[in-house]
Amino acid sequence: MHNDDWLDRTRASVWHPCTQMKHLEQTPPLPIARGEGAWLIDHDGRRYLDAISSWWVNLFGHANPRINAAIIDQLGRIEHVMLAGCTHAPVVELSERLVRLSGLGHAFYASDGASATEIALKMSFHYWRNHGRPLKTGYVSLQHGYHGETLGALSVTDVALFKDVYAPLLRHSSQVISPDWRLASADESAEAYAKRAVGRMEDHLAEHADTTAAVIIEPLVQGAAGMAMYPPSYLTELRVLCDKYQVHLIADEIAVGFGRTGTLFACEQAEILPDFLCLSKGITGGYLPLSCVLTRDEIYAAFYADATARGFLHSHSYTGNPLACRAALAVLDIFESDDVLRRNRAKATRFNELLAPISSHPRVRHMRQTGMIWAFDVIDVEPGFGARFHQQALARGLFIRPIGNTVYFMPPYIIEEAEMRFMSEVTLDLLQGMQGFEP
Numbered sequence: 378m379h380n381d382d383w384l385d386r387t388r389a390s391v392w393h394p395c396t397q398m399k400h401l402e403q404t405p406p407l408p409i410a411r412g413e414g415a416w417l418i419d420h421d422g423r424r425y426l427d428a429i430s431s432w433w434v435n436l437f438g439h440a441n442p443r444i445n446a447a448i449i450d451q452l453g454r455i456e457h458v459m460l461a462g463c464t465h466a467p468v469v470e471l472s473e474r475l476v477r478l479s480g481l482g483h484a485f486y487a488s489d490g491a492s493a494t495e496i497a498l499k500m501s502f503h504y505w506r507n508h509g510r511p512l513k514t515g516y517v518s519l520q521h522g523y524h525g526e527t528l529g530a531l532s533v534t535d536v537a538l539f540k541d542v543y544a545p546l547l548r549h550s551s552q553v554i555s556p557d558w559r560l561a562s563a564d565e566s567a568e569a570y571a572k573r574a575v576g577r578m579e580d581h582l583a584e585h586a587d588t589t590a591a592v593i594i595e596p597l598v599q600g601a602a603g604m605a606m607y608p609p610s611y612l613t614e615l616r617v618l619c620d621k622y623q624v625h626l627i628a629d630e631i632a633v634g635f636g637r638t639g640t641l642f643a644c645e646q647a648e649i650l651p652d653f654l655c656l657s658k659g660i661t662g663g664y665l666p667l668s669c670v671l672t673r674d675e676i677y678a679a680f681y682a683d684a685t686a687r688g689f690l691h692s693h694s695y696t697g698n699p700l701a702c703r704a705a706l707a708v709l710d711i712f713e714s715d716d717v718l719r720r721n722r723a724k725a726t727r728f729n730e731l732l733a734p735i736s737s738h739p740r741v742r743h744m745r746q747t748g749m750i751w752a753f754d755v756i757d758v759e760p761g762f763g764a765r766f767h768q769q770a771l772a773r774g775l776f777i778r779p780i781g782n783t784v785y786f787m788p789p790y791i792i793e794e795a796e797m798r799f800m801s802e803v804t805l806d807l808l809q810g811m812q813g814f815e816p
């Protein structure tokens with residue numbers, strides 16, 4: 378079967394996520410037959426470089442032999458068993474390793490990022506309730522923050538396109554200015570602006586701490602906001618504020634965890650421990666749905682009692698799925714055996730060099746990089762820029778999806794020099810060819 382056969386059938390039967398289906402008449406989805414390292418291959422044999430890691434999940438390439446082998450081995454043992462009332466080696470081993478790596482206590486599992494957000498929000502509220510503080514029911518998040526799209530997660534998300542329609546269904550939450558350094562005034566450093574943003578958070582907490590359970594943030598990089606970046610000092614000071622006002626700090630590292638920002642977890646760069654750490658996306662190397670919430674021991678202890686209702690009575694059918702846990706264990710093995718974080722630093726340095734002609738392009742602003750995430754904004758774009766840029770890049774064999782006027786790269790860590798060169802050359806060509814561009 379060829380691409381076109383699959384396109385007809387997908388239009389007729391699949392309701393695609395985050396998509397106005399009518400737009401598929403003009404911009405069909407890519408019918409992917411297989412993957413190989415950083416490449417996606419369609420049914421007509423065309424190859425596309427997966428420069429955004431299949432929506433930020435893939436770390437070590439498609440069809441990675443080591444992750445494949447781990448899942449196949451687990452398939453021959455036990456594919457799934459419920460985790461309420463049972464346990465199994467993959468979930469125990471994964472929890473032990475995540476606890477050691479994060480410095481936190483127990484690990485609670487679900488399948489998607491949004492579910493991890495829901496769990497952290499519920500646990501935080503329930504902790505305060507178990508502590509005789511039932512009025513602490515509110516949440517604070519950052520402007521343009523993204524934490525998922527189920528109702529609870531959407532309530533703390535601040536992306537108008539995803540949120541406005543559903544506003545009548547959502548709980549109120551408060552948003553405080555983002556430390557995104559692009560918002561600094563002309564004469565203000567990123568650090569100085571981050572300090573000003575912390576000040577605004579303190580103003581809010583000083584007034585509302587009695588009714589606030591938690592602050593939820595994306596550490597260092599706000600992904601869906603368009604890869605908004607900010608310095609670790611914001612997190613260090615936010616930790617101090619949360620302690621001072623007795624409010625939990627939920628670190629949503631669903632996108633930035635597992636090495637994306639240069640350290641295994643982004644919070645390490647601020648030398649802080651959150652109260653809740655939400656993980657998903659890269660946790661299985663982009664193989665299987667798995668998410669996890671790690672908490673401090675003191676939070677766990679607040680639920681530990683004779684009374685059933687003091688416990689955290691939350692579950693999903695596939696909580697702690699053994700296949701997903703084995704994929705995650707294989708991912709952690711690769712981090713250790715291949716010295717991934719150090720090698721990524723060298724790759725990042727090289728890609729920064731390759732991007733220099735783009736940084737200095739007259740239509741480009743705010744070139745930025747944190748770990749294995751790169752982004753820049755294109756000025757004076759016409760409406761529909763993102764979709765057009767996406768299509769033009771596809772025609773050249775590059776799979777990228779701008780967010781608004783922000784073009785970003787979030788490649789798998791196995792990306793090689795020639796592939797980095799390809800990403801930067803195609804992108805520069807597309808910028809040069811943009812309509813209305815006068816050099």
Ligand SMILES: *Cc1c(COP(=O)(O)O)cnc(C)c1O
Pocket residue numbers: 489490491492494523524525526595600601629630631632633657658
């Ligand atoms: C993707 C993402 C989520 C939601 O994860 P899903 O698996 O898509 O539900 C939550 N928070 C952040 C920061 C994300 O990037």
